[in-house]
Amino acid sequence: MMKLDPKIPPGPLETKWDRRRFSEKLVSPTNKRRITVIVVGTGLAGASAASTLGQLGYQVECFCFQDSPRRAHSIAAQGGINAAKNYQDDGDSVGRLFYDTIKGGDFRSREANVYRLAQVSTQIIDQCVALGIPFAREYGGQLANRSFGGVQVSRTFYCRGQTGQQLLLGAYSALCWQIERGQVTMRPRTEMLDLVMIDGLARGIVARDLVTGRVSIHTAHAVVLATGGYSNVYYLSTNASGSNVTATYRAWKQGAAFANPCFTQIHPTAIPPGDAHQAKLTLMSESLRNDGRLWVPTMPADHRCPGDIPAGERDYFLERRYPRFGNLAPRDLASRAVKAVCDEGRGVGPGGQGVYLDFADVIGQQGLDVVRERYGNLFDMYQRITGEDAYHAPMRIYPAPHYTMGGLWVDYNLMSTIPGLFVIGEANFADHGANRLGASSLMQGLADGYFILPYTIGHYLATAKLTPVGEDHQESRAALQRVTSRVSRLLNAKGCRTAASFHREVGQLLWNHCGMSRNQEGLKSALTSIPALREEFWRDIMVPGSGEAFNQELEYAGRVADYLEFAELLCHDALHREESCGAHFREEYQTDDGEPQRDDSRFAHVAAWEYREGTSPVLHKESLAFEFVQPTTRSYQ
Amino acid sequence: MKFTLNIWRQKGSDERGRFVTYEAHDVSSGMSFLEMLDGVNQRLIVKGEEPVAFEQDCREGICGSCSLVINGIPHGPDRGITTCQLYMRRFPDGAVITIEPWRARAFPIIKDLVVDRRALDRIMQAGGYVSVPTGGAVDGNVLLISKDQAETAMDAASCIGCGACVAACKNASAMLFVAAKVSHLALLPQGKPERTSRVKAMLEAMDREGFGSCGNQNECEAVCPKRISVCFIATLNREYLRAGVVEPGLPAEPESPHAESV
Secondary structure, eight states: OOOOOOOOOOSSSSGGGHHHHHHHHOOOHEEETTTTTEEEEEEEEHHHHHHHHHHHHHHHEEOOSSSSSGSGGGGGSSEEEEEOOOOOOOOHHHEEEEEEEETTTTTTTHHHHHHHHHHHHHHHHHHHHHOOOOOOOOSSBBBBBBOOOOSSSSOOEOOOOHHHHHHHHHHHHHHHHHHTTTTTTEEEEEEEEEEEEETTTEEEEEETTTTTTOEEEEEEEEEOOOOOOGGGGGSSSSSTTTSSSHHHHHHOOOOOOEETTOOEEEEEEEOOOOOOTTOOOOOGGGGGTTOOOEEESSSSSSOOOGGOOOGGGOHHHHHOOTTGGGGOOOOOHHHHHHHHHHHHHHSSSGGGOEEEOOOOHHHHHHOOHHHHHHHHHHHHHHHHHHHHOOOOEEEEEEEEEESSSEEOOOOTTSSSSSEEEOOGGGEEEEEOSSSOOOOOOHHHIIIIIIIIIHHHHHHHHHHSSOOOOOTTHHHHHHHHHHHHHHHHHHHOOSBBBOOHHHHHHHHHHHHHBBBSBBBBHHHHHHHHHHHHHHHHHHHHHHSSHHHSOOOHHHHHHHHHHHHHHHHHHHHHHHOOSSOOOOOBBTTTTTTTTTOOOOOOHHHEEEEEOOHHHEEEEEEEEOOOOOOOSSSOOOOOO | EEEEEEEEEEESSSOEEEEEEEEESSOOTSSSSHHHHHHHHHHHHTTOOOOOOOOOOSSSSOOOOOEEEEEEEEEETTOOGGGOOBBGGOOOOOOOOEEEEOOOTOEEEEEETTOOOOHHHHHHHOSSSOOOOSOOOOOTTSOOOOOOHHHHHHHHHOOOOOOOOHHOOOOOHHHHHHHHHHHHHHSSSSGGGGHHHHHHHHHHHHHHHHBBBBOSHHHHHHHOOHHHHHHHHHHHHHHHHHHHHHHHSSSSOOOOGGGGGG
């Protein structure tokens, strides 16, 4: 029977983390040398964790499916990273960052975790500066800040529109140092395909070398998953095409609880989808909403050029609905507001799927040069993709799946329900509740990797009884067998449909029934369609080539097979949560003016799902106690 | 729109490669170049043939995965973009397009258009970092950095490590790649303590990996998707020269801060 013990230290919020660090057992330097830790994934969380563990003296084996650890998808984060530095003296504090994040997450995250995140946020900036990250500076030489959605202080640190890139390259450089020192063995182009469990503990992984096709067992004393989110289950998302759910989903099937999978963030400002061949949606940074104003024509089906529509016939709908926050309303509210005006027939562009993001006012007030300096690369990107010049006509944007707050359940120590399996970054569920605020994912990834996991994993390694295990252990062989039989099943189906065609179909199904808004009927119909589609997949999938060679289609088909199972879990969770909170909007639960209705009496819990073979997943609840903040109706009006 | 594609196919690093011609039909002008290739591959898969292997991931020009030489130019005809940011409206209907992998001794071909770029990672491992442990860093505002200096460091740091500079260079030199990292860290106070050892170690690693020397013809800058300036190669040369002057004839070792006045 699965037990969810969040292991939150009792006592005052401010000192929980200090006390936990003091009460944890340490591993002696001599013993660290004899301990191997596997880290899967080299994004912000994985690279920072692997480098820090290496520096502490552990032997680290680090895996990524990309050709280089530097290409993990954290690299694409544009806007910035939050920290409660209060350099602007505008009233920021650890307490305020904590409260903003808890409220932004619609009171569906743990107080203790979020407070710790806010506490370590300031160290992250110092660490990144020390690594040589070229943050934006003021003329006086101090670090610059900008504002981001959902908050009223300016606490976001940035490197132009490439903050994720610079932070990742910083973590990658730290990783390079540890590789050079021999502390980290890096295995690029290697994909984790299963988890090795021995005596109920996570003791290794099964991985496929993507160049040779060789499937092999890697054992260790503990396994850390930093494998990112699962937005690509929707087919079209802002994620990189390689981002996938396989590692976390395989761990789920070995007994790790999956928490709140239905909390999927739909980002309001992506370039609208074009034709059917489109492979991804491109994000336009949320920072654009600092200066850009969102509007649609007041009248439906108004096909005039935007410049010909007078001010009186424009609806600046975010400023109208959320006057206090205006265009900086949080992502979930902004996305739904965009959907609402498009559903009313007031959307612009092809198919009416789009709203204007207009910079005319700021260009008029501050000049073209200022706007070009601030957002030049984003405007260039927009022009390349759409062929339109956003300096002279407003951009068109539409929401797109972007980030997943759900993930493997972890306790305060970032350990999953499987002892020895730690989960960090976007791959876990912990800190963002039902909605993530902008510039918080970089903060969380680096907090987990640099400052939290390296402490907490030590306690596990110091206290667990870990006998030596090898590749020839029967559980290792069994895990290997699971992987090889699956690979051959994919190759031997020899059907006539491509993996992409199934991926597109399941993605469309989810987008329609479990996307920006959900209802019982739609979710139930999705739950009957998905198993049928999955059966068809295994009957009709075509994967050419061999398993013993570089075979990109085989990699992709394996990931799609997991989406086809995972999609069902997503719908189960969305169906169970009979309330609207954060990114999860159930049409049955809304006020008369379309605002979400949260139900704290029934749903102030984390929904953690346990895998059971051959039957529906089993729900376990971790109730969320709010000792320090009072959950209120989340109002940005 | 439709196009005729001459694509380099090669089963593995030890096999001989050759050009194979494919037709791309039903292409719309708003499609990206990679989406056009996706279409070609989908048709090959349905026929049971192996699709053309090529690298891509973020498809927004930042991860540095995509790496195609299009009509002889790394990342294609437009300046300042990666392959994934190239759209078919750039080509006339009916055009013949030749697609090849990065070609350099240091980048062995894995399959078709996919090459092994780990040599770049190994150059970074030789010294492309500040040796600072996690924890204990001073407040981020203790060392002031002028805006201009931070911006110039950022210009250099924006390298995405795609290797187009190598593919464009007739010597297959990785000078622009090395210059970007050396300049980025040399410009910032945090990078100063290891400034001398870093430049030597990274250049030695570049030679060891089989990259050529700089030919001073600037093809690298022309194809760089992040428009990294060859001025940074001048900075690199200056740093290298300086490293020789600061400690002439001595092995590369971290210097004392007092030596910085040289």
